[in-house]
Amino acid sequence: MKIFFAFVKKEFWHVLRDTRSLIILLGLPVMMMLLFGFALSSEVKNSNIAILDFSKDAATKKLIDRLDQSQYFSVRHILTDEKQIEQAFKKGEVRMAVIFPQNFESGLMHNKKAQVRLIGDASDPNTSNIVINYASAIIRDYQNEVFGLQKMPYQISVETRMLYNPQLKSSYNFVPGVMTLILMLLGAMMTSVSIVKEKEMGTMEILLVSPMKPLMVIFSKAVPYLVLCFVDVVLILLMAVFVLDMPIAGSLVLLLAESLLFILTTLSLGLLVSTIVDSQQVAMFISLVGFLMPALIFSGFMFPIENMPKPMQVMSNIVPTKWYYSIVRAIMVKGLRFEYVYKQTLILVVMTVVFLGASIKKFNVRLG
Template sequence: MKTFLAFITKEFRHVLRDKRSLLILLGLPIVMMILFGFALSSEVKNSNVAVLDYAQDDASHLLIDRINQSQYFSVQQYLHSEAEIERVFRQGKVRLVVIFPQNFQEDLLHTNHVQVRLIGDASDPNTSNIVVNYASNIFRDYQNELSDNKKLPYSIETETRMLYNPQLKSSYNFVPGVMTLILMLLGAMMTSVSIVKEKEMGTMEILLVSPMRPLLVVLSKAVPYMVLCFIDVIIILLLAVFLLGMPIRGSLLLLLAESLLFIITTLSLGLLVSTIVDSQQTAMFLSLVGFLMPALVFSGFMFPIENMPLPLQIISNIVPTKWYYSIVRAIMVKGLGFSYVIKQTLILVGMTVFFLGVAIRKFKIRLA
């Protein structure tokens, strides 16, 4: 136990003295949270709109006003002919053009039927989709207000409720995502690099001829990173709650316990890498390409897994990040209890045991 403590003390000194690593370890989660929270948002706000208003009546003015007042749009330009539409899109100044036909108000009130054209810039398909949706909502609201006074003969009204995240805030999506990515990256990369570094420096040899058990050598190298990763989890959660106003609906204790489990998973992956490679560069490269890429693609954080071709959907199951991501969302966003994440937890435990087992086996073979 004394040797173990001596080792951990030394390992902490390493980490704390290496300012660059420390900056990555503690700075990265903060930078990512702030980036995703304020700069990289999947909500589309303040889109520029151009209006071509043939009607120039009260109804069209009212609607233009409403579009302008919404947080999603700002009306930039008033056009005078259809020929100008092409030009404003080419210049890339606006995302959406709204065209009101002549006699808009009259037709609306008397024939009960009128067409407004929305033209979006689909060179960026996702954004234009979202923008057109926002605009349609404004028109629908107006229509509902009008029809309150009259009875429509037939009408199907859909009442939509977005459960768990009624405002469709993107932080609900990216906070679990950032947690997953950070832990995957730091856990696997930092551990493997620090172990491989000892190999490169030749100090591993000294440790191996010491009475410390080889397995203990490797495990105690992982301990400081476990602590640091856990601090990262806490930093991210604090930022999420106090800076982005995202609630933690489920049990905090459960969330932390599951995070610890996932940290152990990534550390064992790091150990596994360190038994395979012999240089720090290779370790770093392997962690980036082998872990970060799949973590990005297959966690469901950026791309919905349901939309992937079946072979990729199957592959996604062997990526540990997918399971942790789903656990965090279940606990944080939906407020579910342990009974709902048992499956994912068991899968992570299984993976951890597997990675650790292989790593230890490999480590022993190397020594023989």
């Protein structure tokens, strides 16, 4: 074991002396958290809108002021003709147009109903849907203030409640996603590249003739990345709690243990890649294209898996990020215990054993 720890210490010094690797390992999580937290948030705010008001009464002015004063909208244009709406959309100046018909207030007060037309730019359907929902909510709030005390016959009341994330913060979604992507990318890529680098430089043969078993030499190269990836997990959690104000609802110990398991899964995958390829470029390409793209698509972080065709849903089951993302979200956001994530944990354990077994077998074949 002394020889093994000596090899691990040597690998640590190699990593610590490599400034570029340290920037990737420790700088990438910070950069991604800041980008997703402040620049790439899924929340839609300060959207430019156009107003076409045929009524110009007190009610429409109040609604326009409410839209403009909210954090979601900024009135960019006051239009006079419906033909101007399409021009505003073509120029990309607005995301939504609001049309108030003539006699809006009169119809609202006397007939107890009035129509507001919301026109969204559906070239970006998700954003358009979010913007229209925001505007509809503001209009409903105004309507409730006007008719709040009046009971209509045969009225259906809808009460909504958002569990786990009542403020609808996007950080509750992207923090588990960023953790998943970073660990998948760094764990697999850095391990495979570091071992393949030894092959390219011709130093792997020197390591393999050392007193330690060849397989332990390979494991010793993975240990520093295990530690550094775990440091990344701690760093991400600290930023989530203290920078993005996202609490950890469940057990921190369980979350760290599951993260350690997923790191072992990615390292095993990196070891498997390192036994197959002989150049850093190929290892990097497999890590970026073969791992990152499936991690983005099939984890459920960016795109709902339920919306995918059945063959792609089945394919997502062999991607480790799907199961880890589900675990992190269950523990961190919902506060669930191990009994709710044991199936996903078992799947990651099986994947780790399979990847590690395949890499050991392939490695022994290469030695033979």
